[in-house]
Amino acid sequence: MSIDVEWARGELSRFLELTELYRPPDPPGMLVFSTRKSNRGKPADIISSAHVVEQILDRVLPDWRTEIPADGNQRINRWYQHREAAQRADAALQRDAEIRERLGDTAPRLSAASLHPWVWSAARALWRDGHFREAVTAAARKVNRETQNKVGRREVTETALFQSVFSKDDPKPGQPRLRLMTDDGSDTFRSVQRGAAAFAEGCYAGIRNPNSHEDGLPELPQHEALEQLAAFSVLARWVDTAALAT
Known part of the structure; x- marks a missing residue:
């Protein structure tokens, strides 16, 4: 069964939005000196989205867990590895057919x-x-x-x-x-x-x-x-x- 590319890219995009880091605004009347950033989405929404996204990644990039480094940057953003994998998967879904045609690699692939x-x-x-x-x-x-x-x-x-x-x-x-x-x-x-x-x-x-x-x-x-x-x-x-x- 082929992947529904439009649906998959939509799920990846939503996950990337939820896990984007931003600096929360200061409380009214207060000035907070901090470099701490948070994910835009609520933890429950991110976890729910990640459940779907992981299955998409397993189909599009089967080796993402071992090929994309998880250490270091996850101290900044827990979802760093997932985010990089999601960005790569989105590019693959959008341009894989074009890349294979341009590079002459049209051999069938085994998933x-x-x-x-x-x-x-x-x-x-x-x-x-x-x-x-x-x-x-x-x-x-x-x-x-x-x-x-x-x-x-x-x-x-x-x-x-x-x-x-x-x-x-x-x-x-x-x-x-x-x-x-x-x-x-x-x-x-x-x-x-x-x-x-x-x-x-x-x-x-x-x-x-x-x-x-x-x-x-x-x-x-x-x-x-x-x-x-x-x-x-x-x-x-x-x-x-x-x-x-x-």
């Missing part, structure tokens, strides 16, 4: 928020804090749990689970299957099921296991972590849309 909900809901909090490797591991665990829920099995997990559910064999008592297409006995059916099982094994053996079991690994670069999340998103979508055969 973490567009990944399968199982994946992004599990990864989101860790991702926002810059823990990309842990975010991928959390997504892998979530896909595993949801697959167990769909087939009603708890005694088997990860690679063994997916080998079973994507097996080309007929279902057995206690061993249901997930069918990505109708079992018509064709080579295509067998290829699809075999490929899904192999893909799932690659995700867990090649991504999930190293991320979880190797101590001292450096943090994943963000773009690599996003690619890994995308792999689990593909697997999650296959499981979610597959027909359950019992």
